[in-house]
Amino acid sequence: MVNHLSMTRIAAALDVAWNTANHAVLAEGQRLLIDQPSRLDGFTGFKAATTEELPAAAAVMDPFHVIRLAGDALDVCRRRVQVSLHGSRGRKHHPLHQNRRTLHAGADLLTDKQQGRLDALFADDRHVEFEATWGVYQTMIAAYRTRSRTEGKKVMTRLIDAIGTAVAISLVEVATLGRTLTKRRDDVLAFFDHIGSSNGPTEAIHGRLEHLRGTALGFRTLTHYIARSLLEAGGFRPDPHPGL
Incomplete structure (x- = not known):
């Protein structure tokens, strides 16, 4: 899934084979998460997780x-x-x-x-x-x-x-x-060796996750939690991608 789109829909929109679209998405993920540095905050847990999951990433x-x-x-x-x-x-x-x-x-x-x-x-x-x-x-x-x-x-x-x-x-x-x-x-x-590295995208994702956790707090059933998650992510639109 990329921006709520399945790989099949991405391939259809680009008029390419499924494998071609999948390889392109994986290559972009490689560039963003591994080839480019991963900037961290002071919490050592993030460094441990990055080292384990992305051993080739540069920690900043x-x-x-x-x-x-x-x-x-x-x-x-x-x-x-x-x-x-x-x-x-x-x-x-x-x-x-x-x-x-x-x-x-x-x-x-x-x-x-x-x-x-x-x-x-x-x-x-x-x-x-x-x-x-x-x-x-x-x-x-x-x-x-x-x-x-x-x-x-x-x-x-x-x-x-x-x-x-x-x-x-x-x-x-x-x-x-x-x-x-x-x-x-x-x-x-x-930091002084990797110009342009930024922690902004990571903090933005953390912010959305924290907001979702807060708004869905107290829901005991999975159905209610999913509904709240869809509301948070804008998933209640009848046709989220009318251009495709």
Whole structure:
């Protein structure tokens, strides 16, 4: 089935033999799923499934999820420092809590006012651990924003090497991030070698599946579930392909 069309209908529409249409569809699937890279998010289950089912595919870890790992480490470090200083994860009058959104922005996009607030924040020696973690986060962003992918790969490689080996014992979050990036090193760096790889189609399919799962939730009989699935996919049209 392709876009709700059987192989027989595809062959009839193209006026070719069934085997010819079938080979063409399989060749396109080979191109999209195996010859082209498969971009992944940070969940290792997707990598395991891809490796098992598509051993020839190139695994590429999506930049969004790589930055998300660093952003999560930044948030964990911020809350840890706030607890050690103030006994809570953050109140509105605490400097780290006040600037929590600004701290996630790229350094090259900060306004003069925002930069001034961060300079004052990092002037406090009690925030030195957080400043180091923030520096790692910014370096990772800079690697993806370089004009040359070759240069970006060099920046990312140096970063992974630096935080994956010798890290100060006080930088707990950086050490954890370093171990994760070292483990997924090949997937992270593969992004710079495969131009145009995108996780968009995969996320789009996930979105449709999640919506279907939610709308069909609670139906106990197969007939009702099939009806809901057809409604989701537009299968109740009397003639879904009038042009054929």
